[in-house]
Structure formats: C-alpha cells, structure tokens
Amino acid sequence: MPYIPSSITQPKTPLQAMPDYSQMQTPCYLYDLALLRETLDIASRSARQYNYQIHYALKANNNPALTTLISSYGMGADCVSGNEVAEALRIGFPAKEVVFAGVGKSDSEIQLALKEDILCINCESLEELIVTEEIARNMQKAAPVAIRINPGVEAKTHKYITTGLDENKFGVHLSQIQEVLDFASQSPWLKLMGLHFHIGSQITSMEPFEKLAHRVNELWTTLEMDKRGGILLNLGGGLGVNYQDPTGDPIAPFDEYFGVFAKNLKVPSHVKVRFELGRSLVAQCGKIITRVLYTKKGINRDFVITDAGMTELMRPALYQSKHHITNLTSELPEQIYDVVGPICESSDVFAKDISLPSTSRGHILAIHTCGAYSESMMLHYNMRDKAGFVLV
C-alpha cells in the first residue's frame, strides 16, 4: 500500500493507488483526488460565470498533493502566515493571486509579502496599517492593502468560527472604518486596493451571505470606494459542507453560493470580486482511515477504540464537531457505540451513541469530511507518530 509518511518540511509526492484497507498503515489521511477534481471543476465553473476569482485558503490543508492540483485550476491563494505565502509561491500560485490575511502579521512576514509582490495584504486594524506603511517606506515600495471590515453580520455557526460579529479580534469596526480608509488613501506608501470581509466558517444557510452582499453594497457606496480607487472586493469564505451526509452530498452548493452574490451584489463591473474558499473545496475529498484497536464493553455503552485520535483530528475536541463515521470492513447488523481515540484526554472522542455495523478489533473505519482542518491541525501530543496519507 503506497503510504507516504507525513512530513512538514519535505514535499509530498502524489501517488495513484486503489485502497486495500486491510493492508493500510493506519491512521492515515486518504484523499480522493477524483472528487477533489470534480469539486474544483464545479467551483471554478460557477465562479467563472460571474468573473469571480477563488483563492484557496491554505490553512484548510497545505498538503502539496492537494495544493498543487488546486493551483493548476488557476485559483489564487489565501495565506495567513509568511510560511503560507512562501509555500503558496513554492507550489506555483502566481504572486499576483496571493493574498495575506491575519490579525497578527509580524514585520518579517509583511516584508516577505512586499518583497514577493503579492496581490494584497488584508489589513485588520489601523495599528497594522501604520506598521505596514512604515515597512513599505523602509523598503521604498508601496504596499497593496485591502481593509478587512467587521461587518456585523451574524454567521449562525459555532462561536469559535464566527468572526464577523462586533468586537472580536478580527477586522476593523464600522465606526472606525473612515479613519482607517483615510489613512490608507492618503499614504504614498500604501496602495488601497479595496475591502475584505469574512463573516465565519461552515455557514450552511445562504441568508448570511445575502445579508453580507447587501451590507457590502451599502459600504462600497458610503465609503466612496470608487472615489478611493477601489478595484478589489474580497468576500472571504465560509461556505459550509455537509458533515452529516458526506457521501450523499459530497459537493458544496457553489452555484447557489456564487449566485447569491451575483444576484445581490451591486459594485461596479471593474471591481474584481474574490472569494477565499478552503473547507468547501477540500473537506469532502479527505477521510481519516483508522483501525479498531479494541471494542470495549461498557455498562450503558460499548466503546470502539481507534488508532486515530484527536492528534489526527482536533475538530471534535476543539469545536464539538461531529464527523460521519463508517465501518469499511463490516456489514453485520448495527449496534450503538461511542467511537473514541487512544489519547489520554477525555476530549478524545469522535462520536457518541452512533450506529455502526457490529465492529471488532482489526476493522477499518473511515472518518469522513477530513480534508479540511485535519492534517493541517495535526498534533504531536503524546509523542504520536505523524500520520501519513494515501491518494486515490
């Protein structure tokens, strides 16, 4: 079984192979490149209708097997650290399609972004803008910036992944935006490109996006973005995927998503509209493949103990998120189980009271929808070996 040990520093080479689960080294990430291609096809086609550009959010998964394929679709990159900017360029994303976001950019990261002539830095505060200006002046090179606005649109998602409401660390508050834009417009060392928004993640209703579009329309006018020379509107990401039914609903509703903006957004046609998608592009193409170490009889419940743990998938412990789980090697009648990992933490639980075919030691389970925020959040806790990955 072609199993590629994971490595943070080494590039990873794609491999084609059919999965033979019984021989598979577990736990591992399994990526379905055919599904990823299909997803990218649909997303690209949807966006192209409206001349929208998609930036792939590397933080979702920076496995080069995936990012190389994604970059081949002509997408841009959305980076949140200097290392991600460097990695995006290494993979082949064109510098002029790379954006750099984040509330805590260090000086050296800003310098890197300027040196590499990326499309733009999404600035999150006046304070950051002042530092960016100073760095740009020292480098004698104007910094292209978009201002991230905290638009006060409720994302209706987990509190940990909502970002657009009042008074969190992200973005510029509406009451401060004039001052920030004036600073950016007036500085010779800042080139104001436009506005940036991101209201949250894993949003499964179109309503918040519709609200965002309307809010953006108002703001573009009120803030006189045309007069300020705005040519870029970055609407962030947030499109959710179906964690409950990944097999029945493997591709996010890109047509509906972009359609909501196409219908509701009213900005001049020369303004390039950009989106930052991560999860919706890669989540469903990935699974964690894990071997059952023990099934443990309890009193009110039986436990399936897997060789994957929170070290390979932090989301349930961090966000109480639920991933669909299937047994790939049993078709026996179903039973109720708690599925738990081997880590010495009570939070290392993948699912409670779920129904699985009767499960025994040695069976292979798939934890679905692990293409995003799984491998990129891998932990070395308990000195665990890093899980590798398999491509199919």
Place this chain on the structure above:
Amino acid sequence: MPYIPSSITQPKTPLQAMPDYSQMQTPCYLYDLALLRETLDIASRSARQYNYQIHYALKANNNPALTTLISSYGMGADCVSGNEVAEALRIGFPAKEVVFAGVGKSDSEIQLALKEDILCINCESLEELIVTEEIARNMQKAAPVAIRINPGVEAKTHKYITTGLDENKFGVHLSQIQEVLDFASQSPWLKLMGLHFHIGSQITSMEPFEKLAHRVNELWTTLEMDKRGGILLNLGGGLGVNYQDPTGDPIAPFDEYFGVFAKNLKVPSHVKVRFELGRSLVAQCGKIITRVLYTKKGINRDFVITDAGMTELMRPALYQSKHHITNLTSELPEQIYDVVGPICESSDVFAKDISLPSTSRGHILAIHTCGAYSESMMLHYNMRDKAGFVLV
C-alpha cells in the same frame, strides 16, 4: 540570547542564561530550572516520607531539558505511547520504573513495553488484557499488568479532564472488575502487579483524593488483592496547580496531597504506592514569552495581539482555561484588554477583560503556568514555525 529552536526529533541541550527579554526570539517557552529543582526537591521529600514513588507523566512536557533533570531525582516515568516509553528509556529513566498507560495501545507498543522489561502496563479493559496476553504468549514472556479501575469518584474539574466517573473510555468499570482480575490472575502469560487509578487532572481540593483513598481501601480488600499477589498500587495523578496566582503560589501542595493518602490509605506495607504527577511538577516552571505585535483599539475593548497563539498554547481554546498574564516591560497604569493570538481562529484568545499595565507594540508579555500541556501540545497550524525554548 541563547534560543534553542524546538525540534521533536533532536535532543535539546540545556543552557544557562539570564533572560534579556528585549532580545529574546519570540514566542518561546522559558523554563525556570531553579523553580523546577525546588519543586522536585519538595515533591520528592514529601513522597519519600511515606515510601511513595513518583512517576513523571511525560505527556505533560517531554522537553529533554526537563525530563533529564526529573529522571535525576530517581523518579519513574508514566508513559502513554510507545514513543514515550522509548523516550523515557533514552533519557535514562530505569525500565523498572516505567509504566505504560492508555486506552488504545497498539500491538507494537505492547511488544516494545514487554521487550524493554518495563515495570508494568496499566490495562484499561478485558479486551486489552486478552490482546496483551496473546502478545506475551507469542513473545514467551509474561506481561506485568496493573488493572486500571474506573472508581466512580468525582474529580470536580473540567469535563474534559475528569476521567474517573462512570462510562467514559477510561478504565474498567467496577461491575466488570472481578472478571478482569480473574482473567489476569489465571493467565500464565500475565503477571498481575496490582491496581491503577486516575480520577482526573487539575484537582485543587483534597476531598476527591480522600474519597479515592477510601474507595481504594474497600477495593483492595473486596477484590482480595493480597490473595492475588498485588504488590503495586498506582494512584495516578491529578494534583492541581494555581493558575490564578502562579507567582504567589508556585509550588503545589505536595505535603498535603501525599499526607491525605498517608492518613487515609490502608493497604499492606509491602504494597508499593505509586503516583503519576505531571502538571504539578512542571507547570509553574514554564512561561510563554511573547511579543506584542499590535494593540488594537476596539469599541468596548482594546486588544493586545501577541506573536504567541493557540499553536503554542492550546489550553484556552481546548479547555477554556485561563492563564495568568503579565507585562514584563511596562509599569504604566493599568488598563483592561483582551489578549489574543495571531491565528485565524476565534478561539485563539488567551484572556478577556484582564488588567495589564498600559501595553504597546514591542512589549514583552509572560503567559504563566505553561510548563505543562503547552510545548507538548504545540500545533503546526497556519504553518507556524515551532517555538523554541530558553532555560534560566
């Protein structure tokens, strides 16, 4: 400033130096070895009074600068993975003072433990015992085992770090313990050493420990552990530290802790009583040193944005835990701030509404009580560089 880049695979060499915060590469872990020595002195002396043995829980922090010092105190090691067993032996913990715990031991990890002749494997279920027996038979080498009992004692701590209550993945339920002990007693390939308990972490009241002692007394008798040849009683860990006032109360109450057991525990004198301490030994000797990237003016609050994030300290995001924070470089009048990290996650918040001396870009903050479950839970998310460490 002697800064040692962190590396998972390379051994780390201790260095002596006084901190010059202004020159320090941040974020980094700063370990105070003098405080660690003082803590180890007190803990060892307390335990020695009663002939108790302390095992250090490597999962709390496996930085070799710390573990090497700890092993020099004659302590044993508490390991939760094969890699931790191998690391404990590499550091110099004697095999006969190494225990191996965890609900999901793989076959190869059990083989390693047997090959290395460690003191004992803490078995968590009948199913694991059956697998261990089979491996031992194949290796023609009896496996020393202690049975972990889920004693039903409430630890009164965060739900994620309570482990002793009914029906979680840890340990053998009381109703099943006879069957498990009979299996262990009767197998020629298992050597029943005794019992293992662990009721949770960060327990700051002595009441749960007193209850545990009484429960253990009952169980040792009811389960006829003397007749079964029990010679080991492992009471786990759980002793909490003072996260609110780390400077005023830097050393956990070891005398009180061991005293509760000495007063209440009634097991024969030939039974060796062992404890697994992690946090209480190392938490207070570690701080995260972080530089302020920006102070961002908000509407109802101001934000201090640090160059450390949840990647260096997961506990606030994972457990909503609060670490004391001080500004090492300002003595200005105090203000109220939210202290947040640079990671693109709303959960990347260290503290809300705390009072700090007026804080500006470039100031150095200390996040206290980061010797445990900080470096060992480091994340590479957002492709962040791994933080190094400094020893003082």
